[in-house]
Amino acid sequence: MPYLRLAIPSPLRRLFDYLPPQGCDLATLQPGVRVKVPFGRREITGVLIELAETTEVPLNKLKPAIAVLDDAPPMPDTIFKLARWAGNYYQHPLGDALSQALPVLLRKGEPCEYTHQHLWRATADADISQLGKTAARQRELLLLLMEHPNGISEGAIRAEGGQTPLLKKLVDKMLAESFIHKPNHTEHNDQPLHEAPLTLNDEQHHAVSKITATEGFKTYLLQGVTGSGKTEVYLQAIEHYIRQGKQALILVPEIGLTPQTVARFKARFNLPVVVLHSNLTDNQRLDAWLQAREGVARIIIGTRSAIFTPLRNPGVIFIDEEHDTSFKQQEGFRYNARDLAVMRGHLEQIPVVLGTATPAIESLYNAKQGRYQWLKLNKRAGDALPPKFELLDIRQLPLQDGLSQPLIQQIKGHLQQGTQVLIFLNRRGFAPTMMCHDCGWIAGCHRCDAHMTLHRKPYHLHCHHCDSQRPVPNVCDNCGSHDLKPVGAGTERTEELLQALFPEFPVIRVDRDTTQRKNAMQHIMDRVHQGFPCILIGTQMLAKGHHFPKVTLVAILNADSGLFSADFRGMERTAQLILQVAGRAGRADHPGKVVMQTHHADHPTITSLVTEGYEAFAEQELSQRIGAHLPPSIYCAMFRAEANHPGQAERFLNNLRNLLAEDILQPQGIQWLGPLPSPMEKRAGQFRAQLVLQSHDRKALHQQLHNIICQVDSDPEARKVRWSVDVDPVDMF
Known part of the structure; x- marks a missing residue:
C-alpha cells in the first residue's frame, strides 16, 4: 500500500508518513492537496508531498489520515515549488513554509471556496430620505450598502463599523436585500481604463518600453528620484499586460501605503483590484486569494505575504520601495518577499520590477553584476524641480524641544506663504525617556535593556521593544526624589510646541499612535490634500510614497x-530615510526646500549625500563593504538564541560552534563571528545571543547550516533555549 508523505506545520524539520484514509482513491491524489490528520492530541491540516512506497515507521505505529480535503491542489504548481524552495533556502520547516503560503482558513481545513457568497445590498428604489433623523444607525448602514452596489458581506459590514442586527429592520422597510453572489470568472472588460494615461517623458517611456518588450523572465531595478513618476511607469506597464489578458501583482512595504496605492489603481483601471494585507478578515483574505487564483482579479496589491498569492495568468510583478526592510519577515518563517519575487519571476517566466528612489546596496550590487537590468529616472515628472538642501548646524544653538530658532523662522515663512510644512522626527511619544534630576536615574524597562518612552496621551511609560507599559512614577525609583523630568523630544512633545508657536495653523501628527483606527491614515491624507496651510509632524510613516x-x-x-x-547597514538606512523624507518637498508647482538639523554638518556621509546624491553615497558604501568582506560581497546567515538566564544562550551557541569546528568533514571557507550577546542582550525578559556565519560560497554556507540544524535537532540542550536561523539577515540586532 502506498503511504501518504505529508508536510505538517510544526517546528519539526521532517516529513510524516500516514496511511491513506478509508475509501480514498489513491489514483486521483496529487502532490499539494490538503490532508487532515491526527497529530498528537490535535487534528491538523498537512500538505501531501508524495505517495511513498516505503516507510521507516513501524506499521503498527502508522496512523490513518482522517480525510483528503481537496480534489485538486489549492496552490498552483509554481507557488507549491516557490514555497518548497523558500523553506529549503531559509532553512525553515517545510510544513510551516507551505502552510504560510495558504490563507488562514485553508490552513484550518476549511473548504477552498468563496466565503462571501451571501451578500447584502440596497434595494433598487432605496432612498435615504425614507429613514427618519432618529434612525441614525440605520442611515449609516444604508449609506454603506449604497456604497457597495455589487454587494457586501456581513463580516465586511462589521469591519466597516456597521451594525448587522439592523439589516433586518432595513429588510422590513424594503430598503435592503440579501442575495447569493457567484463571481463571473469569464468577465473581461474591453475598456480596461477609467482615465487616460499621463504623457511620459523620455526616461519614463524608455523604462516602460524595456519592461513591456520583455519575453520571459528578467529583473529590472527601476531607480527613480522621488517625484520622478515611478508609479506612472508601473501603471502604463501594467496596462500593457492587462490588454494581453494577464494579471499584475504589486507589493508595497506597509499597510499604510495600500489605501493610496489602491485608490490610484482604481482611478486608472476599470477592472477588479483586490487587496491582501493583515488588516483583512480571514474570510476577506480567502475571497481575494481565490479571485486572484481564478483570474477574476486582474490587479493584486498586497504587503509581504502576498508574494504567495496564486495568479491564473501571471504577467508582471512590481515591488515598490524595494529597499524597505518590511519585506523581510523578522519572526518565524524569515523569508524576504523581494528576493522571493525574483525567484517567482524565474519560475513563472515573467518580468520583475524593483522600484525605489534609494536602492538597497544588495540590489545595486546585483545591477552592477548584470543580474538586474538598471533603469534610471533622474528627472522629476512634469515641471517639478528637486528640493534644495540646507545643513543647519545646531552646535551651540539653543533648542526649544528639539527645534532651533532659525528653523522656527523658516517654518513661519512657509506657512505665511500659504504652503505646508512637514517635520520629520523618528521618535514616537512625548519624550524618549524620563530622568531624575537629582540622581540621574532613568526610567528603564524591567524586561529589556532599553529606556521606556514617556507618552502623554494617555499618560504612561511604554517600551516600544516588548510593548510593556506602566504608570508614570511620582517619585524616583532610586532616590525618592520628586524632581522627574522628560528628556528629549518625541512627536507628541514637538506637536505641543508647534501648536503653541503656531496656534492659527493646524498641526497634524502622523505616527503609529494616531493611525491605529481603521481608515485613520486615509482621513489624515484627505485633510492634508485639501491644501490649506498646516504642519505635518511624524515618523517614517510619512517618508514613504506619499504625495503632498x-x-x-x-x-x-x-x-x-x-x-x-553598530549595524553596518545603519548608514545606508539613514541615507535612505533622509532622501525619502526629503522627496516629499516640492513635488508639484511649488519649489521645495529641505532643512536638516545636525550636530555633524561636516560629516562626510551627510555632505556627500546632500551634494552628490544617493548614487555617489551608495558607490562609496558598496566599496567599503566589499573591502570589509561584508554583504552583499559575501553570503551571511545568523543563528539567534534566547533563554531565561544570562549567558545561557551564549553557552549554547558556543558549544554548537565547538562541536562543528572540530569536525574535519565540515565545508571549507566558513567564517564564524561569535557567539556574542546581541546588541540589546535582554529583550522581553529573554537573554539573547547570536552567531554569524559568512562565506564566499553560498553552497558551502547552506551545507554548514544544514549540519548545524541536524546537530541542534539531536541536542537535548537545545530544548532549554529558543533558537532560530536567519538567512540573509537585514537586522543585526
Missing part, C-alpha cells in the same frame, strides 16, 4: 540618528 503637492518645506530634526549605528 503643497508641502514646500521638509525639516529633519535629528539627521544624525543612525550615523554611528
